[in-house]
Amino acid sequence: xxxxxxxxxxxxxxxxxxxxxxxxxxxxxxxxxxxxxxxxxxxxxxxxxxxxxxxxxxxxxxxxxxxxxxxxxxxxxxxxxxxxxxxxxxxxxxxxxxxxxxxxxxxxxxxxxxxxxxxxxxxxxxxxxxxxxxxxxxxxxxxxxxxxxxxxxxxxxxxxxxxxxxxxx
Amino acid sequence: xxxxxxxxxxxxxxxxxxxxxxxxxxxxxxxxxxxxxxxxxxxxxxxxxxxxxxxxxxxxxxxxxxxxxxxxxxxxxxxxxxxxxxxxxxxxxxxxxxxxxxxxxxx
Numbered sequence: 001x002x003x004x005x006x007x008x009x010x011x012x013x014x015x016x017x018x019x020x021x022x023x024x025x026x027x028x029x030x031x032x033x034x035x036x037x038x039x040x041x042x043x044x045x046x047x048x049x050x051x052x053x054x055x056x057x058x059x060x061x062x063x064x065x066x067x068x069x070x071x072x073x074x075x076x077x078x079x080x081x082x083x084x085x086x087x088x089x090x091x092x093x094x095x096x097x098x099x100x101x102x103x104x105x106x107x108x109x110x111x112x113x114x115x116x117x118x119x120x121x122x123x124x125x126x127x128x129x130x131x132x133x134x135x136x137x138x139x140x141x142x143x144x145x146x147x148x149x150x151x152x153x154x155x156x157x158x159x160x161x162x163x164x165x166x167x168x169x
Numbered sequence: 170x171x172x173x174x175x176x177x178x179x180x181x182x183x184x185x186x187x188x189x190x191x192x193x194x195x196x197x198x199x200x201x202x203x204x205x206x207x208x209x210x211x212x213x214x215x216x217x218x219x220x221x222x223x224x225x226x227x228x229x230x231x232x233x234x235x236x237x238x239x240x241x242x243x244x245x246x247x248x249x250x251x252x253x254x255x256x257x258x259x260x261x262x263x264x265x266x267x268x269x270x271x272x273x274x275x276x
Binding site: 002004005008012015016019020022023028031032035038039042045046049050051053054057058061062065066069070072073074076077078084085087091092094095096098099100102103106107110111115116117118120121122123125129130133134140142145149152153155156157159160161163164166 | 176183186210
């Protein structure tokens with residue numbers, strides 16, 4: 001066992017365990033906190049793969065933004081000590097069958113598959129390369145998706161305000 | 170650090186498969202809108218693991234998976250914001266966020 005391997009197994013185990021806990025825990029606020037742990041461990045995984053910028057975005061956007069939004073909405077809509085109803089037996093059974101069957105099917109397909117890596121040289125993942133590619137209009141440029149995403153975020157902003165405001169009736 | 174020799178790509182794919190189906194399980198067994206949203210976030214994150222891992226392991230000369238993961242994150246943020254606005258509105262009207270009790274469309 002070497003260093004990266006140990007770190008990977010710690011991260012992977014915490015991701016799987018905390019996501020299971022977040023799905024199965026009946027105290028909803030704790031479920032949100034377990035989701036936060038999953039997201040932070042995922043940021044560590046991205047960092048391991050040399051995508052530092054993505055890890056930072058993961059921490060800021062998910063851990064800092066979405067989880068806080070979820071916790072706010074939990075506090076607005078339910079009592080802090082309230083427990084969720086236990087899932088109905090039929091739901092639990094069908095959900096477990098779907099999940100276990102899906103995992104078995106996907107793994108049976110994926111594990112024997114031989115992936116072919118490209119032989120080209122690796123590109124750096126520093127901020128300069130990322131920024132240039134993100135705003136480049138030429139080949140390997142991502143200026144169009146960048147602008148489309150900015151319009152989507154603006155639309156989401158306006159739509160959210162419109163939906164959530166109190167009606168004047 | 171050469172990750173390829175230490176950790177095969179299959180490990181990453183197995184991890185993302187597990188997280189994806191755990192999120193699906195959460196969407197299927199919970200009846201509370203907020204926990205269902207959390208299940209969807211887990212599924213989106215599982216997809217992100219796959220994008221980033223394939224980018225790092227198979228196509229390191231491009232940054233496609235990286236940018237795709239960034240876009241998925243932005244869409245997840247927009248989706249969470251809209252979903253929570255809807256949930257707050259539903260709570261104002263029905264005083265519950267349980268999907269079985271929310272059975273009217275007209276407002």
